[in-house]
Amino acid sequence: MLIVTHEIQVIQRLCNRVAVMEHGKVVEKGSVLEVFSNPQQDMTKKFVRTVIPDQIPPSVVAKIHEEKDNYKILRLRFLGDNATDHLLYHINKTFSVQTNILFASVNELQKTILGIFILQIIGDDAEIAKVIQYIDEQLVQWQEVEL
Incomplete structure (x- = not known):
């Protein structure tokens, strides 16, 4: 099943693998665990921070x-x-x-x-x-x- 969404919480709860797209191109992909635990691209970091913050106030x-x-x-x-x-x-x-x-x-x-x-x-x-x-x-x- 393929799910296309901007709702990162949906990906976190339902998906095994994730691909992050920016301007119509895949910029990062992998298992949800890999991508959420160690995002590499700025776009991915922004998305992941909405459910897993990682910055000092x-x-x-x-x-x-x-x-x-x-x-x-x-x-x-x-x-x-x-x-x-x-x-x-x-x-x-x-x-x-x-x-x-x-x-x-x-x-x-x-x-x-x-x-x-x-x-x-x-x-x-x-x-x-x-x-x-x-x-x-x-x-x-x-x-x-x-x-």
Whole structure:
């Protein structure tokens, strides 16, 4: 069955695969889980954000700009089993850093948990690098966020 819609919620609930079109051309396609959990194209990101937001609220961004401490901001993507691990607990117990959750969203897509956290890690560069290495070892996808 083929469904053509601008209603992203319909795609999220009913479809297995999705193709995103812009100006009559397919710009991104894949399983709903793949595309919704890691959209690549700007058009896809805009559509997906209507059901799975992934941005820091402007008032929080303003407060961060006032910070004097050394920090990095990471967008973490938890998928499936690693969404239920205790990553943040272990980071706070193991490393000499402070963490601040700036944004969090947890959704279920095709019976798979998708968690998106935007995390501020405060500490010296060496300790932050250890945290990033630990995140890599836990197979959690991440990217640095520039404000």
